[in-house]
Amino acid sequence: MPEITTPYVPGTPCWIDLSAPDQQAALDFYRDLFGWQGEIGPPEFGGYASCELHGKSVAGIMSAQPMGDQPPPPTAWTTYFATPDADSTARAITENGGTVMFPPDDIGTLGGMAIAADPNGAVFGIWQAKDFPGAGIANEHGAMIWSELSTRDPDRARAFYPAALGIDIGPMEIPGVEGMENYFGVKAGDRTVGGMAVQGEDSPEVPSHWLTYFAVDDADSTVDALIKAGGNVMRPPSDMPAGRMAVVQDPQGAVFAVITPRPL
Structure with missing residues (x-):
């Protein structure tokens, strides 16, 4: 089983998550398709669900709900890239023609994240690991x-x-x-x-x-x-x-x- 046991090298895709209108339906679909196990998370984290495969985290699924006066996010998978410093990476994104859509924010003690788009409009995330390094399994069925x-x-x-x-x-x-x-x-x-x-x-x-x-x-x-x-x-x-x-x-x-x- 290709478990991830060392820290992700900066720039490596380290996590993915899905924003879906019906979070429970998405959890059920990917459980049946890939064998994931996950449930709607606590309210303090917006119900964010961390899905596991063989007991290791492989992906997140969240509810696509409006944030303030903003429309709900699109139904899409987002790739997160590992970074040692989310704030400096966000500045580099802006300085090189990208757009920071959601600025760096701490997710409890798990880590820091931001959502951005490159100059051509491709959306991606960045993840600064603290207690949570990212996906624990890669390169096998369902990961x-x-x-x-x-x-x-x-x-x-x-x-x-x-x-x-x-x-x-x-x-x-x-x-x-x-x-x-x-x-x-x-x-x-x-x-x-x-x-x-x-x-x-x-x-x-x-x-x-x-x-x-x-x-x-x-x-x-x-x-x-x-x-x-x-x-x-x-x-x-x-x-x-x-x-x-x-x-x-x-x-x-x-x-x-x-x-x-x-x-x-």
């Missing part, structure tokens, strides 16, 4: 395995993320695979932790975004189960260089990907 930025302005993204988050974006090379000119690797330290895909002109309505990938043992059977539970398929299972993957929506509209990794 996050990959984070992917989809953008039409790769040059702007390649300038922003190294300066704001300290991550590098460069050519992606997979042995024996050609035609990766429009796909880039995202590195934190010396490890590739995600990717960047260049959007084509055939989907002008799709904004820049970060896409969460979950590892699954069988992409086809997982998609079948999702359909039976009321989800939608945006990109049916197909074979890719990294494995067999699909892009889907849960019943409330949150988009994510599933992938059965290709054996290395």
